[in-house]
Amino acid sequence: MSSTVSKPTAAEPIKVALLGCGTVGTEVVRLLHEQADDLAARVGAPVELTGIAVRRPNKHRDVPAELLTTDAAALVARADVDVVVEVIGGIEPVRTLLVDALSAGKSVVTANKALLAENGGELFTAADDSGADLYFEAAVAGAIPLLRPLRESLAGDRITRVMGIVNGTTNYILSAMEATGSGYAEALEEASRLGYAEADPTADVDGFDAAAKAAILASIAFHTRVTAADVHREGISAVTAADIAAARSLGRTVKLLAICERVTDAGGDEAVSVRVHPAMIPKSHPLAGVGGAFNAVFVEADAAGQLMFYGQGAGGAPTASAVLGDLVAVARNRVASGRGPRESAYAELPVRPMGQTETAYHISLDVADQPGVLTQVAAVFAEHGVSIAAVRQEGRDHEPSASLVVVTHAAPDAALRSTVDKVAGLPVVREVVSVMRVEGEEQ
Numbered sequence: 001m002s003s004t005v006s007k008p009t010a011a012e013p014i015k016v017a018l019l020g021c022g023t024v025g026t027e028v029v030r031l032l033h034e035q036a037d038d039l040a041a042r043v044g045a046p047v048e049l050t051g052i053a054v055r056r057p058n059k060h061r062d063v064p065a066e067l068l069t070t071d072a073a074a075l076v077a078r079a080d081v082d083v084v085v086e087v088i089g090g091i092e093p094v095r096t097l098l099v100d101a102l103s104a105g106k107s108v109v110t111a112n113k114a115l116l117a118e119n120g121g122e123l124f125t126a127a128d129d130s131g132a133d134l135y136f137e138a139a140v141a142g143a144i145p146l147l148r149p150l151r152e153s154l155a156g157d158r159i160t161r162v163m164g165i166v167n168g169t170t171n172y173i174l175s176a177m178e179a180t181g182s183g184y185a186e187a188l189e190e191a192s193r194l195g196y197a198e199a200d201p202t203a204d205v206d207g208f209d210a211a212a213k214a215a216i217l218a219s220i221a222f223h224t225r226v227t228a229a230d231v232h233r234e235g236i237s238a239v240t241a242a243d244i245a246a247a248r249s250l251g252r253t254v255k256l257l258a259i260c261e262r263v264t265d266a267g268g269d270e271a272v273s274v275r276v277h278p279a280m281i282p283k284s285h286p287l288a289g290v291g292g293a294f295n296a297v298f299v300e301a302d303a304a305g306q307l308m309f310y311g312q313g314a315g316g317a318p319t320a321s322a323v324l325g326d327l328v329a330v331a332r333n334r335v336a337s338g339r340g341p342r343e344s345a346y347a348e349l350p351v352r353p354m355g356q357t358e359t360a361y362h363i364s365l366d367v368a369d370q371p372g373v374l375t376q377v378a379a380v381f382a383e384h385g386v387s388i389a390a391v392r393q394e395g396r397d398h399e400p401s402a403s404l405v406v407v408t409h410a411a412p413d414a415a416l417r418s419t420v421d422k423v424a425g426l427p428v429v430r431e432v433v434s435v436m437r438v439e440g441e442e443q
């Protein structure tokens with residue numbers, strides 16, 4: 001129990017139902033218990049756990065048995081529940097449980113990025129209809145205060161870009177490949193051995209987790225509903241040691257980035273572009289120094305300029321910290337008979353397809369070392385309207401092949417892809433060693 005109780009609270013307790021008691025839920029229970037007095041003082045009313053829905057009650061011996069139930073729906077429906085905290089994950093049955101809770105006027109705190117990115121609109125509508133709160137700071141970048149700054153602190157500004165590392169597992173794998181020169185499979189094995197990667201690492205390594213987070217970030221930043229299906233997604237399983245080495249030779253490093261941009265077409269119409277893919281960024285860029293399982297997000301806004309948020313994006317206690325922060329906020333709102341921010345999706349900007357999104361590529365080729373090769377390769381770029389920013393060609397002693405590295409200026413992604421396909425088919429090109437997008441200015 002903590003010692004700093006400022007004043008007694010007179011208000012009725014805020015009663016909380018917890019759904020799920022795994023990695024995050026266990027830490028939520030611990031913090032609720034250890035900080036009960038402080039939380040009561042901060043909220044202006046005691047915050048009481050009235051029930052915990054779990055799948056297997058006999059697995060939770062350190063939680064008071066009388067709180068446990070396997071019937072999550074009945075717990076949510078209880079008349080004495082004011083707030084539902086959801087840390088089960090996935091779409092169903094959670095979607096139904098949370099829509100029911102919100103429709104009944106119960107506030108919801110959730111860490112569930114997959115559900116928000118898929119069915120966020122439905123949850124917000126249910127919350128609006130009943131006047132309940134929906135908070136989800138833990139869903140993106142774990143402990144890092146990010147969604148509240150975007151939703152509240154920057155509500156008076158115009159956000160133009162959000163770019164970040166929002167998946168700890170993949171950042172750990174890429175950092176390990178960079179540090180040791182190991183291949184992807186080897187680094188993934190190490191991440192699993194250390195407990196970073198989950199038993200099924202697909203959501204992380206194939207970019208689904210980061211894409212869900214990107215959809216949530218874009219929705220808030222651009223006041224537009226963006227779903228996971230709107231996000232262009234590429235994971236890291238195709239990143240090779242050759243890609244990492246190619247980046248290093250250019251003073252760059254490879255990161256899996258979530259990039260949400262406000263873009264304007266030639267006619268002046270605005271749209272949003274949302275993508276997750278590996279990219280080479282300069283070693284001097286602040287995101288390049290984010291190693292291991294950490295997350296960091298760069299935000300650019302018209303008046304605020306550049307902001308960076310950094311910290312632990314995963315783990316039981318860090319994620320529970322964000323859940324508790326939201327719980328305090330919704331409990332305070334209840335005590336004050338008020339509401340937190342609603343969904344803001346009034347801008348309804350269209351989502352620009354990836355093919356039309358402007359990106360820049362780094363292409364590393366193994367070519368025949370003979371006259372005219374550079375001209376043939378350059379002609380393909382020109383044919384597709386892709387402008388070359390830099391070229392480096394190096395012969396190899398006693399070998400008939402040479403290394404040719406091309407870095408492009410920004411061009412529509414579809415034009416860059418067609419360029420790479422055509423270049424790969426040239427008889428003088430022996431192998432496409434590495435193709436990767438480049439992002440970020442030298443700092």
Ligand SMILES: NC(=O)c1ccc[n+]([C@@H]2O[C@H](COP(=O)([O-])OP(=O)(O)OC[C@H]3O[C@@H](n4cnc5c(N)ncnc54)[C@H](O)[C@@H]3O)[C@@H](O)[C@H]2O)c1
Pocket residue numbers: 019020021022023024025053054055056070072086087088089090093111112113114138139142313314315316319
């Ligand atoms: N672990 C992290 O680092 C982290 C970080 C950010 C967000 N999140 C999110 O938090 C949520 C929980 O993650 P976690 O790591 O604690 O997962 P977890 O698998 O450790 O815990 C989930 C728990 O929910 C239980 N459960 C499943 N179905 C249930 C049901 N119908 N009723 C009651 N209990 C049920 C499971 O038995 C399990 O104990 C997910 O949405 C996840 O994406 C996790």
Ligand SMILES: N[C@@H](CCO)C(=O)O
Pocket residue numbers: 139141142166167168169170204209313314315
């Ligand atoms: N699997 C996620 C957990 C946090 O959302 C990660 O590695 O970042």
Ligand code: NA
Pocket residue numbers: 137138139140141142143144145146147322
């Ligand atoms: Na967060």
